[in-house]
Amino acid sequence: MSMASNRWHVGLVGYGEVGRILAEDLRKQDLKVSAYDIKLGGDQAGPLRDHAASFGVALASSHADLAAQSDLIVSAVTASQAVPVAAACAPAVKKGAWFLDFNSASPGAKRRAAALIDDAGGRYVEGAVMTSVPPYRIKVPLLLGGGGARGLAPPRVELGFNAKVASDELGVASAVKMCRSVMIKGLEAMVIEGFTTARAYGVEDAVLASLAETFPGIDWEKQGAYFFQRVIEHGRRRSEEVREVAETVREIGLTPWSAQGTAERQSWVADLADDGLFGSKGTKEFARSPDWRAEADRILARLKPKD
Numbered sequence: 117m118s119m120a121s122n123r124w125h126v127g128l129v130g131y132g133e134v135g136r137i138l139a140e141d142l143r144k145q146d147l148k149v150s151a152y153d154i155k156l157g158g159d160q161a162g163p164l165r166d167h168a169a170s171f172g173v174a175l176a177s178s179h180a181d182l183a184a185q186s187d188l189i190v191s192a193v194t195a196s197q198a199v200p201v202a203a204a205c206a207p208a209v210k211k212g213a214w215f216l217d218f219n220s221a222s223p224g225a226k227r228r229a230a231a232l233i234d235d236a237g238g239r240y241v242e243g244a245v246m247t248s249v250p251p252y253r254i255k256v257p258l259l260l261g262g263g264g265a266r267g268l269a270p271p272r273v274e275l276g277f278n279a280k281v282a283s284d285e286l287g288v289a290s291a292v293k294m295c296r297s298v299m300i301k302g303l304e305a306m307v308i309e310g311f312t313t314a315r316a317y318g319v320e321d322a323v324l325a326s327l328a329e330t331f332p333g334i335d336w337e338k339q340g341a342y343f344f345q346r347v348i349e350h351g352r353r354r355s356e357e358v359r360e361v362a363e364t365v366r367e368i369g370l371t372p373w374s375a376q377g378t379a380e381r382q383s384w385v386a387d388l389a390d391d392g393l394f395g396s397k398g399t400k401e402f403a404r405s406p407d408w409r410a411e412a413d414r415i416l417a418r419l420k421p422k423d
Contacts, residue, residue, distance in 0.1 A: 124275075138192070149174070151174070183207075183213075191215065202228075206235070206238070226261075258279040261283050308347060337407075347386075361378075362379060388418065
């Protein structure tokens, strides 16, 4: 597209936490922004519609409706939906329009999505978000990959993104993200499992003191509380991401024992959250305890056999 990036119509597929943050920051630049989310057709539509109305975001009626009007499509959905979203947008994508895949999907999934968009006349670019979005918002570190990455990088910077090209080869940026997630998401799962077990045995202070000696640069109290909060609030999405991490490992012929276990632990916490163990979503109580012990105690209370 030859038009200046500040005149682009940006379409957001996925209006969850990441989509809403991007919408807010893009609208601050007076850019035209549209969004579509499958939740718009369900019981959770109210808050999404209210947010869109507050920030002047137009809501599309379908993937195709969004694709037909967008110069830049940003796909930010759950990991398992990365390829289906590309398939849903492809038939209506504008010729030469950019499709930026923000999703935490395996390199293989990114290649499948790219084929769908590129064959339809769009320009697919993989994006690997390298840390949690909320603290950085639109400035979150972002790696771009694929044949179109260098063409999209300059306007992305103009739009306020902190983007740099990782590789012209599709899949490299995602591989960096996925391999990092083996460690980061795995550490989250290990902290929840290890800290909760230590709490049950009454040895948490000794365990944290030992960790501090081995890793003196980490505040384990603070880090533990943060990991508990993130997994309780976003465990469902994170478990899907780690299943893609496991697929990334599997694609090279290695059995993803660690990633599979991480996905199960994250999903298990998400099940507890959905069951109301940690309070109601949207309240200060939910995933907001400054002390991880309070959350561990709730888990332990649930595990005790009932008389």
